Amino acid sequence: MTAAMTATRPEAAVLVVAGTHGNERNAPWMLQQWQLHPAALADAGLDLQLVLGNPRAHACNRRYLERDLNRCFAPALLSDADVSGPELERARELLVLHGPEGRQPCAVALDLHSTTSAMGNSLVVYGRRPTDLALAAAIQARLGLPVYLHEADAEQSGFLVERWPCGLVIEVGPVPQGVIQAPICRQTQLALEGALGALAAARAGRLRLPEQLLVHRHLGSLDLPRASDGTPLACIHPQLQHRDWHPLRPEDPLFLDRSGSTLRLRDVLPAEPGVSVVPVFINEAAYGEKGIALSLTRRESWPVQEAWRAELERLAAPLVPAVPQSTG
Amino acid sequence: MTAAMTATRPEAAVLVVAGTHGNERNAPWMLQQWQLHPAALADAGLDLQLVLGNPRAHACNRRYLERDLNRCFAPALLSDADVSGPELERARELLVLHGPEGRQPCAVALDLHSTTSAMGNSLVVYGRRPTDLALAAAIQARLGLPVYLHEADAEQSGFLVERWPCGLVIEVGPVPQGVIQAPICRQTQLALEGALGALAAARAGRLRLPEQLLVHRHLGSLDLPRASDGTPLACIHPQLQHRDWHPLRPEDPLFLDRSGSTLRLRDVLPAEPGVSVVPVFINEAAYGEKGIALSLTRRESWPVQEAWRAELERLAAPLVPAVPQSTG
Structure with missing residues (x-):
């Protein structure tokens, strides 16, 4: 049984992607460091594939050229021969090179992002795959990072890490697009380690997994109030700005309109007595075009299941040790 | 004499430009508000021309399409028939429409910007025109805003406000590119008022002018240490980040290199005993491509000259009162 399973799972590396969005500069800057000095990531002793996600967008310091690369990984889109463009071609190339069945196969994808929102050092998990939940729980046990569980959102799909058997996003902020800040780099390195x-x-x-995984489960997203031509009629309320992860009550301010009036959560969402929501990705620069001013989550504590650990250990068993680097 | 001078100076408006850079979103958002509700800027009773600087770049949420509009206003560039492109055409158009000799002539240009640097609410003046110094001194007396006097920088020229007889930049930060934040909007409105x-x-x-104008006179700019291929070898030191306007001593940290070593001011610039420099525009996202990690200034207190007041009053005399707006 064990032999048969090993045969169907060849040796694999861990894929580390930085710069999936070309104007997020911190992780790509660290990536260059890791490529020059692999010892900086050698503690875990794993073979890594270090990849710049969208090199052309990175060269232009733009999120993407034609299409958000981190929405290109939907199977229907990847397999649609009628759809092309630089980002879709790059998505296909990444799978050919480093996909689970690729030339240098990777079993796990870690996708390093930054955000203008005050997300701190955090994890984003897409759906409820046991391997992802095990990995998130293990990182949370080590570092205490909050977890945003993104699911059931038809508007936002096709995320890179979904095409690998295990993967999550490390999301660090706030930092402006196009700006490198040492603390953002340090947090990125810490979460990756x-x-x-x-x-x-x-x-x-x-x-070793904790008994509970604290997740922030995606409920939905809110857009700014807009005029019929799309012009925003309000902005994020200053009392909400930078309050990612802080529970919102129905009476809390959400938006400030042009006349100076406050729109509160209860004005936008019907209140469920005694139930609070937790906002994430408040005022992320790149989400304006997606019609997302913030997302709302519910904070839940999930019992960690033994099966999660077993599945991640099974997936991780064929991971290749790093080739020892000469130092000095 | 007065009649003759009036004859050479026809009635003029004040030009208010927002969105000279298309990814600076706060002032353009306020501009829409002011266009819809002119009463919001009516206290001064002046006729205003409210203009979106670079509408095409604004529509793309990019600083510019081909060329930084706020470096297009050098006379040699404007008059060079062999040089074109969307930004240069827009610069020429703005002068035809609202230049001092334009169809709707403006005597003063106020150009509203935002920055990822922690500049707070601040003014940028280009050179030492008496009208600009008078206006900056008057605003400083009212609001206490710091003034960055940009001059003698051959690398950076062709700023919009230089083509009007009086003009300055209102620069507010820190705010990420592409993000609207209510306090940035409020500061913009306050400085404009x-x-x-x-x-x-x-x-x-x-x-009424104060006795002294406190200026931060441009000395020069520093780039990050870079490899021969242009790759940055260091980032802004975390102890310097967000310390715009705070004097730097020779032993203060400037950059943090990839190995974690600190580069100090004295490592980069020879120290002049007893003389401190004051950094501005630390880690502005858009200045990376210009090779500017920060600029250094000298803080100086200049006696305000009577001639400044006289020149600004002479220039401002033909300003047209605002057409009264019906309210309600």
Whole structure:
């Protein structure tokens, strides 16, 4: 049984992607450092594929050229021969090169992002795959990072990490687009080391998980109030700005309109007595065009299931050790 | 004499430009408000021309399409028939429409910008024109805003306001590109009201100036240390980030290199004993491509000259009163 499973799962590396969005500059800057000095990520002892996600957009310092690369990984889109463009071609290329069945196969994808929202150092998980939940729980146990569980959102799909058997986004902010800040870089490195450490433990069959995983489950997104021509009629209320992860009550301010009037949560959403929502990605620069001023989540504590650990350990078992680097 | 001077100076308006850079979103959002509700800027009682600087770049949420509009106003460039492109055409158009000799002539240009640097609410003046110094001094007396005097910088020229007889930039930050934040909007409005109030006083011959103008005189700019291929080898030191306007001593940290070593001011610039420099525009997102990680200034207190007041009052005398708006 074990032999048969190993045969169907060849040796694999961990894919680390930076710069999936070309104007997020911190992780790509770290990536250059890691490429020059692999010892900086060597503690976990795993073979890594370090990849710049969207090199052409990075060269232009723009999020993307024609289409958001991190919405290109929907199977229907990838397989549609009638749809092309630089980002879709890059998505297909990344799968050919580093996909689970690619030339240098990767079993896990870690996608490093930054945001103008005050998300701090955080994780985004797409759906409820046991491997992802195990990895998120292990990182949360090590570093205490909050987890945004994105699911059931027909408007936003096709995320890169979904095409690998395990993967999540490390999301750090606030930092402006186009700007490198040392603390953002440090947090990115810290979260990545936490993820790699968890994967190394899983590979060794020694993954330790907490009893509970605290998730912020996606409920929906809110757009700014807009005129019929799309012009925003309000902005994020200053009392909400930078309050990502802080529970919102029905009477809390949400938007400030042009006349100076406050729109409150209860004005926008019917209140459920005793139930609070938790906002994330408040005023992310790139989400304006997607009609998202913020997303709302529900904070839930989930019992960690034994099956999650087993699935991640099974997936991580064939991960290749890093080739030892000469130092000095 | 007065009649002759009036004859050479026809009635003129005040030009208010927002969105000279298409990814600076706060002032353009206020501009829409002012266009819909002119009463919001009516206190000064001046006729205003409210203009979106670079509408095509604004529509794309990019700083510019081909060329920085706020470097297109050099006379040699404007008059060079061999040079074109969307920004240069827009610069010429703005002068035809609203230049001092334009169809709707403006005597003063107020150009509203935002920055990812922690400049707070601040003024940028280009060179030492008496009218600009008078206007800056009057706003500083009203609101205490710091003034960055940009001059003698061959690398950076062709600023919009230089083509009007009087003009300055209102620069507010920090705010990410592409993001609207209510406090940035409020500061923009406050500084603009201060400028218009000063111009109204000058028009009425009642301009009151302080005894001293505190300026931060441009000395030069520093780029990040870079590899031969242009790759940055260091980032802004976290102890310097957001410290715009705070004097730097020779031993203060400037950059943090990839190995974690600190580069200090004295490592980059020879120290002049007892003389401090004051940094501005630290880590402005758009200046990376210009090779500017920060600019250094010297803080100086200049006696305000009577001639400044006289020149601004003479320039402001033909400013047209606002057409009264019906309210309600």
